[in-house]
Amino acid sequence: MNAYNEQAPLTPPHQPLPEKPGAISRRSFLGTAAGVVGAASLGWVGATTSTATAAEAAQAGTGRKDIRVGMMTAPVSHLPLEAVLDMAKRCGMTALEIMSGPGSSLIDPMNFSQADAEAVKQKLADRQLEISSLAHYTDSAAPGKTDEVQAVARKMIDAAALLEVPTICMLTGLPHQGVSKIAMIKQVVPTVFRPIVDHAKEKGIHVAVENWFATCLQGLDTFDCLMETIPDENFGLNYDPSHLVHQELDIMIPVARFSKRIFHTHAKDCLVDVQRRNYVGILGEGWWRYVIPGYGDIRWGEYIGNLREVGYRGVLSIEHEDNTFDPEDGFRHGARYLSRFC
Numbered sequence: 001m002n003a004y005n006e007q008a009p010l011t012p013p014h015q016p017l018p019e020k021p022g023a024i025s026r027r028s029f030l031g032t033a034a035g036v037v038g039a040a041s042l043g044w045v046g047a048t049t050s051t052a053t054a055a056e057a058a059q060a061g062t063g064r065k066d067i068r069v070g071m072m073t074a075p076v077s078h079l080p081l082e083a084v085l086d087m088a089k090r091c092g093m094t095a096l097e098i099m100s101g102p103g104s105s106l107i108d109p110m111n112f113s114q115a116d117a118e119a120v121k122q123k124l125a126d127r128q129l130e131i132s133s134l135a136h137y138t139d140s141a142a143p144g145k146t147d148e149v150q151a152v153a154r155k156m157i158d159a160a161a162l163l164e165v166p167t168i169c170m171l172t173g174l175p176h177q178g179v180s181k182i183a184m185i186k187q188v189v190p191t192v193f194r195p196i197v198d199h200a201k202e203k204g205i206h207v208a209v210e211n212w213f214a215t216c217l218q219g220l221d222t223f224d225c226l227m228e229t230i231p232d233e234n235f236g237l238n239y240d241p242s243h244l245v246h247q248e249l250d251i252m253i254p255v256a257r258f259s260k261r262i263f264h265t266h267a268k269d270c271l272v273d274v275q276r277r278n279y280v281g282i283l284g285e286g287w288w289r290y291v292i293p294g295y296g297d298i299r300w301g302e303y304i305g306n307l308r309e310v311g312y313r314g315v316l317s318i319e320h321e322d323n324t325f326d327p328e329d330g331f332r333h334g335a336r337y338l339s340r341f342c
Contacts, residue, residue, distance in 0.1 A: 036098040059328055067304060070095030070132050070315040071337045072266065073106060081106045082123060089127045090308060092335040097169065097317040100134040100156055107134060109152070116309070117162035132315035133167040133238070133264050134160050137210065141173025141188050148292070152206075153196040161203040167263045168200070169208050169238045171225065172216040184216045185225045197235045206263040207237035211254075213247065227261060236261030240319065245270035245297055246288040252306050259310035267316040267338060268271035269296030290321040292330045294337035304341040 076084050077099045083318055084106060089098055100107040105273070107120065124130060131285075134156050140149045156168045157338050171190065175184045193207070200207050211217040217226060227236075239262045241251035269291045276288035293316075304316070318334040322325060 004023065006254040014235070016102050044091075054236060056193075060217040067313055067342045068094045068206065068266070068315055069124060069335045069342055070097060070130075070317045071331050072097040072135065072317045072319045073099050075320050075330075077104065079105070081120070085123055085127050085129055088129060091317075091328060091331040092339065093129070095130045095329070096316045097133045097135050097315070098131055099136070100153060100159065101136040101138065107159065107163075109134065111153040112155070112162065114162055117159070120163060131163060132164045132317055133169045133208065134163075134165055135169035135238075136167070140171055140192050141176070141184060141216070142178065146192050149192060150162060150195055152293050154199050155198070156197070157200045157203050157205050157207075160205050165205075166205045167208050167238075169210060169264055170338050171212060172197075172209050174215055181216045181218055182225050183220050185222060189216060189226065190229055193230060197230065197232050201232065206234045206236065208236055208263040210238040210240055210266065211243050212226075212240070220249060220257075221245070223254060227258060236263045238266060239302050240265040240266035240268060241271040241303060242266070242268040242290055242296070242319075246272060251298065251303060255303070255306045255310055255312075259312070262307075262312055262314075264314060265307070265312070265316055265325055266294050266319040268319040268321060268336065269293045269298050269300075271296040277331070280308070290326055292320065292322045292334045292337075294334065295322070300338060300340050304338075 013014060014024050050288075071091065073084055073096055076087060079087075083100075084096070096105050098104075099315060100109050100121055102108065102110050120131075136152060136156060138149065138152075139145070142149075153168065153170065160166070160168050172185070174191050175181050176188070179188070196206055209215075210218065211223065223237075237254070239253075239254055239258075255341070270288060271284075271291045272288045280287060283287045290296075316338055318331055318338070320330045320334070325333065
């Protein structure tokens, strides 16, 4: 069976993996690991905010002072919370990025109470785990959905505050037909996110958007535009370097350029089949796929070293989209590999 991705579906990612490994993955996106370029050689520095990142604030409360490995729960979101926490513990995780949209079996923010929060915190404490973020990946820019997106985000922020979770993770949304990504960032995204960012600021929560290429965040020019358009200290990135690999962008540049606005990071690798790419061309299919960290082209020691150098002390959240592994095996292999650098 062809294990490579086909053309990227323009629907939000992060759906549970099929039960049988080897099925074709649901996403396709861009990048290839390039050489490391340090902040000094680029002449770039992070945003000049003086506040600590949300991850740093969370570490102050937990006593954790270093980068650590976690998991994003999308492939196991159909399971009860206790089963997911137990799996995380078996796999050697310290943190979880919990899918928390309306109706989630893990954490449903829509009617989440202080009592619910205390119960979740006890389950975490029993297993010595933490939550790195609450996540809901939907098309935030969908026409006619702004009120709904904002209402859900407010509930997620409230739930995060009750749980003492520092960050919520979202997507900027897909570009509208006939509208460029830069135009979307300047004209549409601020309308959607302004009340979300303001509410999060009141609650002491960071809002982090993932750079999935099908959304408004693709090339580094779109990163620059977004950070300039919404300059708030509590708005930034859930940075996923794998989306830059098959675009042949340098994954180290955002680490240097946006160091103070990376509040969360996905750990997912990308494997490029150069021979096939040279045969089918860059517009062809099947020449790259997402894999568990350590099985692709990202140099994780260099990447994590650069994160450490710019002060990131948060979680590497393994995003499992590798259909050659079932969920638990993939998470376990990824955690074992990444832990050598943490």
